[in-house]
Amino acid sequence: MLIAHSQNDGGDWHGLTAHLGKVDTLAAVFSSAWGDTLWAGLAGAWHDLGKARPGFQRHLRHNPDAHIEGRVPGAEKTHSAAGALHARAEFGRLLDARSADGLARVLQYLIAGHHAGLADWQPQDGHSGLAPRLASAAAAAEYQEALHGLAEAGETLRPTPDAATLAAAARALLNQPEPLARAMALRMLFSALVDADFLDTEAHFDTDKAKRRASFPPITRYAEQLQTHLASLAARVQASGQAETAVMRARAQVQQACLAQAAQPPGVFTLTVPTGGGKTLSSLAFALEHARRHGLRRVVYAIPYTSIIEQTAGVFASIFGPEQVIEHHSQADSAPSGDTTASRLACENWDAPLIVTTNVQLFESLFAASTSRCRKLHRLAGSVIVLDEAQMLPPEFLQPILDTLNVLLARYRISLVLCTATQPVLTSRSAFDPRQARRGLPAPRPIVEPGPLFSALRRTEIHWPADLHTVAELPAMAERLLLEPCALAILNTRADAMELAKLLPRDSTRHLSAAMCGAHRAQVIAEVRNMLKAQVPLHVVSTQLIEAGVDVDFPVVWRALAGLDSIAQAAGRCNREGRRAQGDVHVIVRPIPKLLAQLRTAADTTRSLHAEGLPDALAPAAFERYFQAFYARQNLDQHQIVELLSERSGPMEFNFRSAADKFRLIDDEGQSSLLIPLHRLMDGHDQLAPLVSKLEAGEADRWLLRSVQRYVLNIRQRQLDELLRNGTVKALACGLYLLEDDTRYDRRFGLLPRDNPLDAVTMVQ
Numbered sequence: 001m002l003i004a005h006s007q008n009d010g011g012d013w014h015g016l017t018a019h020l021g022k023v024d025t026l027a028a029v030f031s032s033a034w035g036d037t038l039w040a041g042l043a044g045a046w047h048d049l050g051k052a053r054p055g056f057q058r059h060l061r062h063n064p065d066a067h068i069e070g071r072v073p074g075a076e077k078t079h080s081a082a083g084a085l086h087a088r089a090e091f092g093r094l095l096d097a098r099s100a101d102g103l104a105r106v107l108q109y110l111i112a113g114h115h116a117g118l119a120d121w122q123p124q125d126g127h128s129g130l131a132p133r134l135a136s137a138a139a140a141a142e143y144q145e146a147l148h149g150l151a152e153a154g155e156t157l158r159p160t161p162d163a164a165t166l167a168a169a170a171r172a173l174l175n176q177p178e179p180l181a182r183a184m185a186l187r188m189l190f191s192a193l194v195d196a197d198f199l200d201t202e203a204h205f206d207t208d209k210a211k212r213r214a215s216f217p218p219i220t221r222y223a224e225q226l227q228t229h230l231a232s233l234a235a236r237v238q239a240s241g242q243a244e245t246a247v248m249r250a251r252a253q254v255q256q257a258c259l260a261q262a263a264q265p266p267g268v269f270t271l272t273v274p275t276g277g278g279k280t281l282s283s284l285a286f287a288l289e290h291a292r293r294h295g296l297r298r299v300v301y302a303i304p305y306t307s308i309i310e311q312t313a314g315v316f317a318s319i320f321g322p323e324q325v326i327e328h329h330s331q332a333d334s335a336p337s338g339d340t341t342a343s344r345l346a347c348e349n350w351d352a353p354l355i356v357t358t359n360v361q362l363f364e365s366l367f368a369a370s371t372s373r374c375r376k377l378h379r380l381a382g383s384v385i386v387l388d389e390a391q392m393l394p395p396e397f398l399q400p401i402l403d404t405l406n407v408l409l410a411r412y413r414i415s416l417v418l419c420t421a422t423q424p425v426l427t428s429r430s431a432f433d434p435r436q437a438r439r440g441l442p443a444p445r446p447i448v449e450p451g452p453l454f455s456a457l458r459r460t461e462i463h464w465p466a467d468l469h470t471v472a473e474l475p476a477m478a479e480r481l482l483l484e485p486c487a488l489a490i491l492n493t494r495a496d497a498m499e500l501a502k503l504l505p506r507d508s509t510r511h512l513s514a515a516m517c518g519a520h521r522a523q524v525i526a527e528v529r530n531m532l533k534a535q536v537p538l539h540v541v542s543t544q545l546i547e548a549g550v551d552v553d554f555p556v557v558w559r560a561l562a563g564l565d566s567i568a569q570a571a572g573r574c575n576r577e578g579r580r581a582q583g584d585v586h587v588i589v590r591p592i593p594k595l596l597a598q599l600r601t602a603a604d605t606t607r608s609l610h611a612e613g614l615p616d617a618l619a620p621a622a623f624e625r626y627f628q629a630f631y632a633r634q635n636l637d638q639h640q641i642v643e644l645l646s647e648r649s650g651p652m653e654f655n656f657r658s659a660a661d662k663f664r665l666i667d668d669e670g671q672s673s674l675l676i677p678l679h680r681l682m683d684g685h686d687q688l689a690p691l692v693s694k695l696e697a698g699e700a701d702r703w704l705l706r707s708v709q710r711y712v713l714n715i716r717q718r719q720l721d722e723l724l725r726n727g728t729v730k731a732l733a734c735g736l737y738l739l740e741d742d743t744r745y746d747r748r749f750g751l752l753p754r755d756n757p758l759d760a761v762t763m764v765q
Contacts (some may be wrong), residue, residue, distance in 0.1 A: 008066040014204040026196035033381035038169040040192040045108040045158035050079025052149035081139035082146040084108040090160040105652040106326040116655035118369040178255035183645040191377035219353040220341040223288035251278035256346035257448040262289035266415040274457040275572020283419045287384040297382045304392035313356040367663035379411040390418040396638035422565035424627040449595040450620045459575040460583040472588040478503035488554040501541040512542035516750035518710040560590040563602030564626040700734035
């Protein structure tokens with residue numbers, strides 16, 4: 001018997017024919033979610049043909065890792081080229097050469113990449129191309145040896161469909177005119193293949209793990225639980241005798257509108273609600289009810305920052321139970337309260353009804369080449385995707401993001417909810433200059449009309465300086481802050497935030513910036529909320545990270561000039577609950593370093609709008625004007641992602657690997673990860689000590705690394721070089737660096753710059 005994998009703990013071998021058949025079936029089931037069962041099934045049926053080579057069979061029987069391509073070195077130990085060449089040979093028997101070449105490439109990308117990931121067709125940007133690899137003598141030899149081994153064992157492959165079936169499937173696949181549609185089709189098929197392959201391999205080696213998957217209730221149950229929770233909240237308020245405020249009435253109206261509008265057919269929706277209007281639970285209520293009514297499979301709730309994802313996931317977990325909410329991002333603990341094996345496993349392929357993730361995880365996966373990142377993508381078909389704070393989509397990647405969302409809407413039956421207080425303009429825009437044109441989303445349907453809602457929830461007044469070019473000095477700003485017993489100041493750079501905080505009384509001042517690790521920031525935010533509740537003197541100085549979903553309520557806010565959306569987000573932290581007649585937001589001008597080009601552009605756009613006349617800076621119409629002007633000043637495909645995935649060189653010739661390398665929402669090139677020993681610096685972090693000890697002892701498993709992520713800072717290479725020169729960090733075997741000099745990390749300000757103060761000046765957030 002030919003084998004696909006070595007013996008499991010029970011002593012059973014995994015038969016090759018059985019494995020190919022199971023992956024064929026599973027992959028076809030996965031891709032049936034968008035009506036395509038042929039291509040993923042064929043890829044599954046042929047993907048491990050190369051393992052039939054007599055030499056490879058010997059390796060499998062003597063090395064338990066031999067089935068993992070690249071784990072055991074040597075050209076004679078590869079196996080993914082044979083199935084790719086088999087596709088071309090089989091299609092060549094039935095079709096003309098040109099058609100056979102084009103259709104075979106569909107399967108060649110999938111099969112040849114099922115371990116190494118999706119490749120560029122031709123060599124590009126230092127990557128070896130798939131075409132020369134498949135044209136090599138080594139690949140041809142692998143294919144012939146595999147056919148020989150198959151025949152010698154008396155085993156057969158799934159037959160090739162007839163020419164008519166292939167032609168019909170080809171028309172369905174290739175007749176996708178939307179930009180990036182065919183590249184997305186291949187990536188979705190690839191996702192179906194690799195998930196099926198992983199799952200069947202797992203079922204062979206670990207049957208218990210396989211049984212623990214998919215232990216979630218149906219999405220209809222989630223919708224019912226949320227509605228029960230919302231009704232309970234309303235009843236509790238009514239029973240308390242608490243006077244209903246305008247904010248409370250508006251939140252109730254938004255929730256009712258979301259449930260009512262969920263009956264609309266799938267498509268693009270906007271939920272434009274002022275900050276404090278309850279959009280998080282309301283948008284989830286819409287998404288779950290919409291999924292229930294239209295038979296959609298899951299809700300994917302995407303958030304721009306890891307700094308707030310735990311807050312949102314915590315709210316959801318309190319409603320549904322922590323084991324029923326999949327929190328997938330780099331800083332999710334390995335074993336938070338209620339975490340289960342099933343929820344950990346669901347992070348791998350999103351096989352769960354409710355996923356809370358980040359924009360980075362969602363969009364970088366949609367442009368990824370690796371198997372681990374692509375694996376979950378087929379689960380997006382038939383889902384509701386909620387983009388919280390939709391205005392945070394990065395302008396330099398906006399065009400490929402919009403193109404991809406359009407493909408998901410047109411081909412994969414998703415609904416999209418754009419949820420924010422400052423709704424961006426993401427529909428199409430024509431322009432004489434093609435650089436200013438935009439292929440946008442279909443016209444969205446508003447879930448609630450924003451105009452009356454914004455009028456009802458008007459709780460703040462924006463105060464502009466007389467001159468938007470005159471810089472405000474920090475000492476003068478500190479004096480103004482001290483006139484208020486409770487105030488928030490939001491600056492554009494870490495350096496400004498640190499300097500202003502130093503000018504204020506230490507006991508009553510709290511500082512927040514991304515120079516502090518995630519666990520440190522969370523502790524300070526908790527302190528701020530407690531001080532607000534106690535109504536003690538409080539001055540918070542923060543970078544813009546506090547605008548990203550941190551729910552706090554100050555009577556007065558100062559905001560350094562930035563984009564109009566940032567000013568509005570700052571206003572959302574002022575008189576949030578409407579307990580005062582009016583909150584005051586003061587805009588001040590501070591220098592913006594040249595390196596922060598996008599922030600400078602945003603501030604300049606605000607200046608231009610203000611000069612033209614901005615009677616109401618918080619009205620929805622103002623944000624429409626702002627985003628039209630802001631996007632017109634940007635290159636919306638700065639890294640040429642669309643070109644890399646657009647078959648410019650020839651039919652079905654994509655640059656998957658190069659596009660994945662360039663599509664990085666967070667540019668961590670030249671960055672390193674620094675582990676902050678917070679357990680030595682402040683109380684409440686004793687659980688970190690044993691984890692650090694394990695890392696120092698050389699342990700480096702995935703869940704250990706994940707569990708320390710909240711204590712990790714990403715720092716620039718030159719910062720690391722300085723720390724290494726001074727002997728203040730040491731390298732760990734896992735690739736992290738551990739900070740050993742406690743004086744370099746301040747309880748108020750986080751990691752302190754020393755030899756290069758420019759690091760503090762030029763870092764936003």
